[in-house]
Amino acid sequence: MGYDAQELGPLDPRHKAVPVDAWGRDAQEVAAARPGLVQLPTPLVTLDAGALEANVAAMAAWARGRGVDLAPHGKTTMAPSIWRAQLAAGALGLTVATPWQLTVALRSGVPWVLAAYPLLDPQVLRLVTGPQRGPARVLCWADGVDVVAAMAPHVSGAARPVDVLVELGAPGGRTGARSGAAALEVARAVAATPGLRLAGVAGYEGALAHDAAPASLTVVRTYLSDLRSLHARLLAEGLYPELPEGIVVSAGGSAYFDAVADVLGPLHDPGGPVPVRVVVRAGASVAHDDGFYRSITPMARGAAGELRSALHGWARVVSRPEPGLALADAGKRDLPFDEGLPEVQAVRRGGDGDTAPLQGASVTALNDQHLFVRLEGAAREVRVGDVLRLGLSHPCTTFDKWQLLPVLDDALAPQPVLVDWVRTVFG
Structure with missing residues (x-):
C-alpha cells in the first residue's frame, strides 16, 4: 500500500532522513525514482515495506x-x-x-x-x-x-x-x-x-x-x-x-x-x-523489533503467525581510534536504547557495497551522536566509511526520533531501494 509520499510535497533539510540531492524535489517523485539506500544519509532509521x-x-x-x-x-x-x-x-x-x-x-x-x-x-x-x-x-x-x-x-x-x-x-x-x-x-x-x-x-x-x-x-x-x-x-x-x-x-x-x-x-x-x-x-x-519484543512476542512461543522487524538503523563508521573499537555516526538522538542497545547485523563496505552479514561486532554504548562498537575477529576489518545495519529494540522509542522515515523495499536485500516515506506526528 502507499504511505505518505504523495502527500508530502517538496522535501527539504527539516527532515534528517532527506539526502541533499533531494532538497526541493517532490517526495513522490523521489520515491518513484527508487533511489538506492546508498543515496540516503546517515545516521538513518528505515522501515521495511x-x-x-x-x-x-x-x-x-x-x-x-x-x-x-x-x-x-x-x-x-x-x-x-x-x-x-x-x-x-x-x-x-x-x-x-x-x-x-x-x-x-x-x-x-x-x-x-x-x-x-x-x-x-x-x-x-x-x-x-x-x-x-x-x-x-x-x-x-x-x-x-x-x-x-x-x-x-x-x-x-x-x-x-x-x-x-x-x-x-x-x-x-x-x-x-x-x-x-x-x-x-x-x-x-x-x-x-x-x-x-x-x-x-x-x-x-x-x-x-x-x-x-x-x-x-x-x-x-x-x-x-x-x-x-x-x-x-x-x-x-x-x-x-x-x-x-x-x-x-x-x-x-x-x-x-x-x-x-x-x-x-x-x-x-x-x-x-x-x-x-x-x-x-x-x-x-x-x-516489531530485533530486541525486547523479538524475545517476548507470543508469536515466538506458539501463537499463530509470524512478526518481522520492520525497523533498522544505519550508521557510518567515522573513527577507528583503537584496534578493537569503531565509532559510528548514530546516537541516542537517532536510535532507541531504553530496552536494550542496537545490535550490529551487517556491513556495507565503503558505504555502497552489497550488504553482508557481520560477525564479531557489538554495540557497547551510545552518546548523543556516537555509537561505540566493539570489534572482534573478522569484524576488526571494519573501516572508516563502512555503513553498519543495526537491529533495534523497542519501536515505541524509535518512531518519535524521526519525523520522516524512508520506506525500503527490503532492508535485508544486498542493495535496498527507497519506495515511499512515512510521516510521523509527535508534536
Missing part, C-alpha cells in the same frame, strides 16, 4: 482466528498512514495515551479511540462530548472515585456521555485500582455520575511482568482472571447501561496478547443479547 505489511496482516489474521478485536496502540508509530493500514486490515480502532494523541486520532478519522488514561482536561472533555468529535466512539479510563469526581463537573449536562472503562491495576503496578473492591467502587461512582457511562473494564498486564518465564505468565493470567471477574461482578450488579455498541473488556500489550485471548477471549460476543467486545491493544507488533 514488506515487513510492515506482513506484520499488519499477521496481527489481523491472529485476531480473526482468536475471535477478538484489535485497537493497536497508536502511540507506537504516531503515523496516520500506518494507522490507516491497520484499520483497513480490520482493526476496530486505535488506542492512545494522551489527550493530544486523542485529538490526532479524531482528526485522522479513527472510528473507535480507546483513551488509556483519565480524561480530565476540560477542553478535551468538551471536544468528546460535543459535535466536533464526529461519529467516533471514545472510551477513557478511570481508576479511582477521585478521578470520577474530577470529571463530573465538566460532563454534567453534556449532549453526549463519556464512555468510561474501569481500570484494574495491581499492587506495585502502574495506574489502576489496586483491588477488585476498589474497582467496584469506581464503577458504582461512574454509573451514578450524570454525563458518564460505564462501558466496561480495562487493564494493562504488561506492567506486571517483563519476560515469558512460567512465573511471569502465571502472574499475567491471574491478573487477567481478576479483570474477567470484575466484569462479571459489574454485570451481576446491573451497573452497565444498555450499550448497543458493546461493553468493552480490554487488555493486551504486545508481549502477552495470547494470554488475553485465552483468558478473556471467551467473553467476546458483539452480537449477543448483552454485546461484549474483547479488545486487544498490542501496538508494537506493527513494527
Whole structure:
C-alpha cells in the first residue's frame, strides 16, 4: 500500500532522513525514482515495506482466528498512514495515551479511540462530548472515585456521555485500582455520575511482568482472571447501561496478547443479547523489533503467525581510534536504547557495497551522536566509511526520533531501494 509520499510535497533539510540531492524535489517523485539506500544519509532509521505489511496482516489474521478485536496502540508509530493500514486490515480502532494523541486520532478519522488514561482536561472533555468529535466512539479510563469526581463537573449536562472503562491495576503496578473492591467502587461512582457511562473494564498486564518465564505468565493470567471477574461482578450488579455498541473488556500489550485471548477471549460476543467486545491493544507488533519484543512476542512461543522487524538503523563508521573499537555516526538522538542497545547485523563496505552479514561486532554504548562498537575477529576489518545495519529494540522509542522515515523495499536485500516515506506526528 502507499504511505505518505504523495502527500508530502517538496522535501527539504527539516527532515534528517532527506539526502541533499533531494532538497526541493517532490517526495513522490523521489520515491518513484527508487533511489538506492546508498543515496540516503546517515545516521538513518528505515522501515521495511514488506515487513510492515506482513506484520499488519499477521496481527489481523491472529485476531480473526482468536475471535477478538484489535485497537493497536497508536502511540507506537504516531503515523496516520500506518494507522490507516491497520484499520483497513480490520482493526476496530486505535488506542492512545494522551489527550493530544486523542485529538490526532479524531482528526485522522479513527472510528473507535480507546483513551488509556483519565480524561480530565476540560477542553478535551468538551471536544468528546460535543459535535466536533464526529461519529467516533471514545472510551477513557478511570481508576479511582477521585478521578470520577474530577470529571463530573465538566460532563454534567453534556449532549453526549463519556464512555468510561474501569481500570484494574495491581499492587506495585502502574495506574489502576489496586483491588477488585476498589474497582467496584469506581464503577458504582461512574454509573451514578450524570454525563458518564460505564462501558466496561480495562487493564494493562504488561506492567506486571517483563519476560515469558512460567512465573511471569502465571502472574499475567491471574491478573487477567481478576479483570474477567470484575466484569462479571459489574454485570451481576446491573451497573452497565444498555450499550448497543458493546461493553468493552480490554487488555493486551504486545508481549502477552495470547494470554488475553485465552483468558478473556471467551467473553467476546458483539452480537449477543448483552454485546461484549474483547479488545486487544498490542501496538508494537506493527513494527516489531530485533530486541525486547523479538524475545517476548507470543508469536515466538506458539501463537499463530509470524512478526518481522520492520525497523533498522544505519550508521557510518567515522573513527577507528583503537584496534578493537569503531565509532559510528548514530546516537541516542537517532536510535532507541531504553530496552536494550542496537545490535550490529551487517556491513556495507565503503558505504555502497552489497550488504553482508557481520560477525564479531557489538554495540557497547551510545552518546548523543556516537555509537561505540566493539570489534572482534573478522569484524576488526571494519573501516572508516563502512555503513553498519543495526537491529533495534523497542519501536515505541524509535518512531518519535524521526519525523520522516524512508520506506525500503527490503532492508535485508544486498542493495535496498527507497519506495515511499512515512510521516510521523509527535508534536
